[in-house]
Amino acid sequence: MRTKTKLVLIPDRHFRRATFRKRNAGIRKKLHELTTLCDIKACAVIYSPFENPTVWPSTEGVQEVISEFMEKPATERSKTMMSHETFLRDQITKEQNKLESLRRENRETQLKHFMFDCVGGKMSEQQYGARDLQDLSLFTDQYLNQLNARKKFLTEYGESSSSVPPLFDVAGANPPVVADQAAVTVPPLFAVAGANLPVVADQAAVTVPPLFAVAGANLPVVADQAAVNVPTGFHNMNVNQNQYEPVQPYVPTGFSDHIQYQNMNFNQNQQEPVHYQALAVAGAGLPMTQNQYEPVHYQSLAVAGGGLPMSQLQYEPVQPYIPTVFSDNVQYQHMNLYQNQQEPVHYQALGVAGAGLPMNQNQYEPVQPYVPTGFSDHFQFENMNLNQNQQEPVQYQAPVDFNHQIQQGNYDMNLNQNMKHAHIPFMDGNYYNYHQPPTVGLTSTGHMPSTTTTTTNNNNNNNV
Amino acid sequence: MVKKTLGRRKVEIVKMTKESNLQVTFSKRKAGLFKKASEFCTLCDAKIAMIVFSPAGKVFSFGHPNVDVLLDHFRGCVVGHNNTNLDESYTKLHVQMLNKSYTEVKAEVEKEQKNKQSRAQNERENENAEEWWSKSPLELNLSQSTCMIRVLKDLKKIVDEKAIQLIHQTNPNFYVGSSSNAAAPATVSGGNISTNQGFFDQNGMTTNPTQTLLFGFDIMNRTPGV
Numbered sequence: 001m002r003t004k005t006k007l008v009l010i011p012d013r014h015f016r017r018a019t020f021r022k023r024n025a026g027i028r029k030k031l032h033e034l035t036t037l038c039d040i041k042a043c044a045v046i047y048s049p050f051e052n053p054t055v056w057p058s059t060e061g062v063q064e065v066i067s068e069f070m071e072k073p074a075t076e077r078s079k080t081m082m083s084h085e086t087f088l089r090d091q092i093t094k095e096q097n098k099l100e101s102l103r104r105e106n107r108e109t110q111l112k113h114f115m116f117d118c119v120g121g122k123m124s125e126q127q128y129g130a131r132d133l134q135d136l137s138l139f140t141d142q143y144l145n146q147l148n149a150r151k152k153f154l155t156e157y158g159e160s161s162s163s164v165p166p167l168f169d170v171a172g173a174n175p176p177v178v179a180d181q182a183a184v185t186v187p188p189l190f191a192v193a194g195a196n197l198p199v200v201a202d203q204a205a206v207t208v209p210p211l212f213a214v215a216g217a218n219l220p221v222v223a224d225q226a227a228v229n230v231p232t233g234f235h236n237m238n239v240n241q242n243q244y245e246p247v248q249p250y251v252p253t254g255f256s257d258h259i260q261y262q263n264m265n266f267n268q269n270q271q272e273p274v275h276y277q278a279l280a281v282a283g284a285g286l287p288m289t290q291n292q293y294e295p296v297h298y299q300s301l302a303v304a305g306g307g308l309p310m311s312q313l314q315y316e317p318v319q320p321y322i323p324t325v326f327s328d329n330v331q332y333q334h335m336n337l338y339q340n341q342q343e344p345v346h347y348q349a350l351g352v353a354g355a356g357l358p359m360n361q362n363q364y365e366p367v368q369p370y371v372p373t374g375f376s377d378h379f380q381f382e383n384m385n386l387n388q389n390q391q392e393p394v395q396y397q398a399p400v401d402f403n404h405q406i407q408q409g410n411y412d413m414n415l416n417q418n419m420k421h422a423h424i425p426f427m428d429g430n431y432y433n434y435h436q437p438p439t440v441g442l443t444s445t446g447h448m449p450s451t452t453t454t455t456t457n458n459n460n461n462n463n464v
Numbered sequence: 465m466v467k468k469t470l471g472r473r474k475v476e477i478v479k480m481t482k483e484s485n486l487q488v489t490f491s492k493r494k495a496g497l498f499k500k501a502s503e504f505c506t507l508c509d510a511k512i513a514m515i516v517f518s519p520a521g522k523v524f525s526f527g528h529p530n531v532d533v534l535l536d537h538f539r540g541c542v543v544g545h546n547n548t549n550l551d552e553s554y555t556k557l558h559v560q561m562l563n564k565s566y567t568e569v570k571a572e573v574e575k576e577q578k579n580k581q582s583r584a585q586n587e588r589e590n591e592n593a594e595e596w597w598s599k600s601p602l603e604l605n606l607s608q609s610t611c612m613i614r615v616l617k618d619l620k621k622i623v624d625e626k627a628i629q630l631i632h633q634t635n636p637n638f639y640v641g642s643s644s645n646a647a648a649p650a651t652v653s654g655g656n657i658s659t660n661q662g663f664f665d666q667n668g669m670t671t672n673p674t675q676t677l678l679f680g681f682d683i684m685n686r687t688p689g690v
Contacts, residue, residue, distance in 0.1 A: 009506065016509070024504070024510075027512075030493070033493065036477050038486055039519070040516065045514075046510060047512075047537070048511075068517070077525070080524050081525045081531055083526075087498060091499075130631050133626050133630065140623065144617065154609065
């Protein structure tokens with residue numbers, strides 16, 4: 001029934017008069033309530049074209065209030081004085097501010113719905129213009145600031161641990177959200193934007209472990225290779241060098257002879273201790289022989305005479321006069337070793353036999369440097385000394401140039417016979433000494449087979 | 465029934481006992497009284513002069529057309545009747561215009577309020593179907609905030625690109641315009657630069673995965689060989 005009252009002058013005179021009466025009563029009532037509730041003074045003077053002026057509360061009251069009103073300074077009165085115009089202007093200002101506030105709120109609500117619709121994949125390109133999009137961009141910035149503040153708050157207060165399970169849930173929910181946006185709103189742009197981030201995240205989660213794994217795996221692998229290959233390489237290189245170098249420079253028979261002599265030297269080294277032990281069993285003079293070879297000569301000199309020193313002097317110059325090369329030198333050294341083994345026996349014999357033996361030695365030593373040929377002759381000579389007497393003529397007959405050596409052989413046979421006649425128990429020891437060299441002699445008897453065997457042994461040693 | 469709150473409650477017209485509420489009540493009721501007086505003047509062409517003293521002793525007055533004139537008239541001092549008529553006529557017209565503006569503003573305010581109420585109602589209706597990301601930022605946890613931040617950044621980028629495209633579509637109008645559009649091309653160029661930056665960022669983002677994939681493939685290829 002009640003309708004909105006329009007703020008315009010009521011055209012109907014009678015209706016206007018009735019409204020005047022009713023509203024006049026209303027204003028009086030409000031004045032009464034105000035003065036009663038707040039215990040204040042107030043008055044009102046109302047003129048009307050219809051009736052005589054009315055006052056509230058009464059004429060005397062009005063006069064009293066007006067008197068107090070006039071007593072106030074003019075500035076104070078005018079400051080708070082309102083007219084109908086000023087009052088209406090203030091009212092309009094208030095309403096406009098209210099309107100502006102409401103519009104702002106409605107706009108924000110609208111943008112929020114718009115944003116969430118886009119997130120949910122419900123955006124429609126056609127409905128919005130550039131201004132709306134710009135407003136949406138600004139609103140999104142503000143919302144992002146709020147989210148960042150929220151995230152910072154959560155991070156500071158340690159809620160990240162509790163949010164781990166939701167992270168998985170969100171991770172599961174996230175792709176469809178992005179996919180929905182891509183599928184519905186801006187397929188190319190959203191598809192790219194939506195597809196990249198999860199892919200990048202997945203790659204980051206997937207690729208980093210392989211990177212570390214490979215980085216960790218490469219080093220030990222390389223180390224293993226280094227540990228395995230380098231020694232192997234060196235070993236192989238050494239083996240190759242060892243096998244290769246001796247072969248090239250010593251392709252002639254010198255190589256095999258060299259190896260033979262090395263082995264023979266080893267054998268001699270093994271034989272010498274046995275020799276000394278035998279000597280120890282033989283008598284007290286042997287310790288002197290073990291410790292020093294030359295003192296033995298001096299003892300012999302004490303027994304035999306001054307002839308031995310002369311023989312030593314003759315012996316030493318002989319070695320440097322040998323004209324042959326390396327292999328011949330080696331052979332000669334070997335022969336010297338044999339002599340060293342034999343000479344102690346000779347000295348003991350000297351002690352027993354007499355001065356005759358020293359003379360034999362003197363004859364023997366000068367003969368060696370006069371041998372014209374080198375390797376083969378010396379070698380065969382050794383065989384003759386070590387082997388039995390029966391073999392000697394055969395070897396001598398085969399080489400035609402060995403007439404002189406035959407004579408030397410005769411001298412050696414004489415020495416052997418003398419030894420047999422003189423000492424039977426020492427001859428047993430001598431037999432042991434002779435048996436060991438014969439093994440070497442047998443090896444040296446077959447040049448080619450021994451060479452092959454030696455080479456094979458070397459290879460076996462290298463392989464092992 | 466006795467209400468717990470004082471809203472829409474009939475007040476007994478007696479002196480208020482609470483001094484703290486006295487000032488508030490005076491202020492509200494004074495405003496209402498003056499508003500009623502204003503409407504009274506408009507509707508019934510009445511002339512009113514009201515004087516009110518506040519509990520603090522200040523004086524407030526409302527008068528149409530003016531308090532001084534009306535009080536003088538009340539005390540029997542009649543001054544310049546012709547001048548009074550002229551002032552009254554001018555005041556009437558001005559008051560009419562102000563009332564019209566006031567009415568329009570109030571109408572718009574009511575319209576916005578209706579819009580607000582309808583949106584609120586829609587929100588209440590859709591509250592059940594609301595997704596987790598529609599909640600207030602204060603209700604999200606760390607992972608949800610992170611996810612939402614990322615999604616909104618993507619959305620913002622796309623919205624900026626669309627806005628720039630729309631502005632770009634209106635470029636011909638700018639160029640055909642007057643000299644005042646001299647600054648417009650610069651602005652548009654700035655927009656283009658933004659677009660390029662966006663594309664650059666996008667290209668960068670698209671390139672990184674590829675490089676990462678290649679790197680991963682290289683690692684995978686190397687592993688068996690090693």
